[in-house]
Amino acid sequence: ETGVTQTPRHLVMGMTNKKSLKCEQHLGHNAMYWYKQSAKKPLELMFVYSLEERVENNSVPSRFSPECPNSSHLFLHLHTLQPEDSALYLCASSKGPGSGNTIYFGEGSWLTVV
Amino acid sequence: GQQVMQIPQYQHVQEGEDFTTYCNSSTTLSNIQWYKQRPGGHPVFLIQLVKSGEVKKQKRLTFQFGEAKKNSSLHITATQTTDVGTYFCAGSAGAGSYQLTFGKGTKLSVIP
Numbered sequence: 702e703t704g705v706t707q708t709p710r711h712l713v714m715g716m717t718n719k720k721s722l723k724c725e726q727h728l729g730h731n732a733m734y735w736y737k738q739s740a741k742k743p744l745e746l747m748f749v750y751s752l753e754e755r756v757e758n759n760s761v762p763s764r765f766s767p768e769c770p771n772s773s774h775l776f777l778h779l780h781t782l783q784p785e786d787s788a789l790y791l792c793a794s795s796k797g798p799g800s801g802n803t804i805y806f807g808e809g810s811w812l813t814v815v
Numbered sequence: 816g817q818q819v820m821q822i823p824q825y826q827h828v829q830e831g832e833d834f835t836t837y838c839n840s841s842t843t844l845s846n847i848q849w850y851k852q853r854p855g856g857h858p859v860f861l862i863q864l865v866k867s868g869e870v871k872k873q874k875r876l877t878f879q880f881g882e883a884k885k886n887s888s889l890h891i892t893a894t895q896t897t898d899v900g901t902y903f904c905a906g907s908a909g910a911g912s913y914q915l916t917f918g919k920g921t922k923l924s925v926i927p
Binding site: 746791803805807808 | 819848856857858859860863903905914915916917918919920
């Protein structure tokens with residue numbers, strides 16, 4: 702059981718679709734993250750939010766658009782994705798944004814772009 | 816940029832054998848964390864090492880942080896089938912950085 706909940710767990714979308722991934726954390730943390738995990742690359746940090754403010758954007762293409770309406774919720778809006786964007790997208794949270802904080806991951810959203 | 820290399824990529828062991836995975840950073844780290852991801856699951860935090868030369872144990876798992884704070888290892892004694900999964904190290908060059916750089920992980924298979 703995780704204190705970070707992600708929906709949907711599985712998503713199949715066409716390249717012209719618009720969809721969103723949702724994340725909610727129940728841990729009272731102040732920082733939230735989006736990571737991408739694919740078979741060929743290590744876990745890649747996409748975005749970091751601290752107290753609803755985006756503090757890091759790791760050169761992610763604009764077809765990925767994050768939104769953090771409050772410290773408990775995080776969205777990843779997806780539009781005009783490419784097949785190579787198919788991956789496991791992991792949401793995570795931590796007490797603070799510093800690297801010394803333990804990161805708690807959600808179960809992930811498996812995305813397939815067709 | 817900072818790189819974290821992890822070896823081996825895969826390891827198959829007979830149940831009861833020991834297992835070790837190694838993590839090497841291109842830069843000095845302020846801390847290193849280890850995570851385990853079961854098949855079909857998500858990464859789960861195991862431990863954090865901060866001090867040079869630090870050694871920590873969790874039952875059959877022993878974690879070490881090198882003297883130069885550029886490498887680390889995870890050793891499992893007498894593996895069990897419950898140890899199956901991928902073990903990731905993740906390091907940071909600075910305490911104030913948001914960036915945790917993950918290694919590619921070592922996928923452990925345990926043959927009963």
